[in-house]
Structure formats: structure tokens, C-alpha cells
Amino acid sequence: MATVELTFSALPAHVRTARLVATAIARRTGVAEALLDEVRLAVGEACSRAVEAHRLHCPGEPVRIELRDDAGRFEVTVTDVAPSEDMRPHVLEADGSAMPEMAGLGIAVIAGLADDVEVSPGPKGMRIRMSWPASPHGIAAV
Numbered sequence: 481m482a483t484v485e486l487t488f489s490a491l492p493a494h495v496r497t498a499r500l501v502a503t504a505i506a507r508r509t510g511v512a513e514a515l516l517d518e519v520r521l522a523v524g525e526a527c528s529r530a531v532e533a534h535r536l537h538c539p540g541e542p543v544r545i546e547l548r549d550d551a552g553r554f555e556v557t558v559t560d561v562a563p564s565e566d567m568r569p570h571v572l573e574a575d576g577s578a579m580p581e582m583a584g585l586g587i588a589v590i591a592g593l594a595d596d597v598e599v600s601p602g603p604k605g606m607r608i609r610m611s612w613p614a615s616p617h618g619i620a621a622v
Contacts, residue, residue, distance in 0.1 A: 482549045487542040490534030495527045498545055502556055505547045509554045510615025519612060522593035526558040526608045529586045533562035555611040561604055
């Protein structure tokens with residue numbers, strides 16, 4: 481099992497770098513070419529959400545990404561340390577319900593792109609883990 485860890489400042493420009501790194505590692509891990517756009521888009525969405533949360537709540541803290549090749553799966557975990565969704569500003573929906581400003585649509589997009597998604601909010605931050613099938617032998621088997 482190989483692991484790559486990446487931390488970056490909460491700047492939108494760094495989201496592109498995170499997408500490029502994730503796509504390159506996914507390709508090397510043996511993720512099918514047809515899935516690479518999904519990897520790129522899901523990682524970009526998760527990182528954009530984390531960057532925006534950090535910019536609003538803790539701009540000096542870095543966003544953390546972990547990319548792993550684990551038992552025939554390519555796994556990406558994006559972690560932020562912004563306050564939990566319960567403590568973030570809410571947007572009032574037309575039906576009167578309150579929805580966290582950064583939740584909802586972004587997580588739904590990620591869930592539609594990744595093969596498996598787990599969202600773990602905590603008192604200080606959120607962890608989004610997503611994975612895709614990969615060749616157990618990496619790029620050589622593709």
C-alpha cells in the first residue's frame with residue numbers, strides 16, 4: 481500500500497494542483513482511463529469545498545489530502561479543520577429549512593462521481609473519503 485500526503489494553503493489556485501496530482505496518481509495506481517475525469521472532478525469538488533471552509537473560518541490552516549493505493553482501490557481523503565457544519569452559517573431554503581452553506585450540492589456531486597464515498601463531519605473539520613476501483617498491479621496491468 482502506497483500513500484501520498486499533500487497539504488496546501490487554502491487558496492483556490494491550489495485546487496487545480498490537487499486535481500492534477502490526484503489524476504496522475506490514479507493513473508499510476510491503475511484506475512481505468514474512463515474514470516480519470518470522475519477522479520479529477522470529485523477531488524476538485526472536495527478540495528474546493530475545503531478551501532472555501534478554510535477561507536471563511538481558518539485561512540491560516542492548510543487543507544490536507546491523502547491518496548492511497550489500498551487493495552485494488554484508489555482512495556482519496558480530503559480533510560479540513562474548519563468548524564463543523566453545525567457551526568457554519570446556514571442558508572434559508574424556500575421551504576423554510578436551513579441548510580449548511582457548504583453542504584448539500586457539493587457532497588451530492590462527489591457521491592455521483594466516486595465509486596464509494598464516506599463523509600465524516602467532526603467538531604473541528606470534515607473528512608471526505610472517496611475511492612475508485614484500481615488494478616492491483618498499477619499501470620502495468622492496464
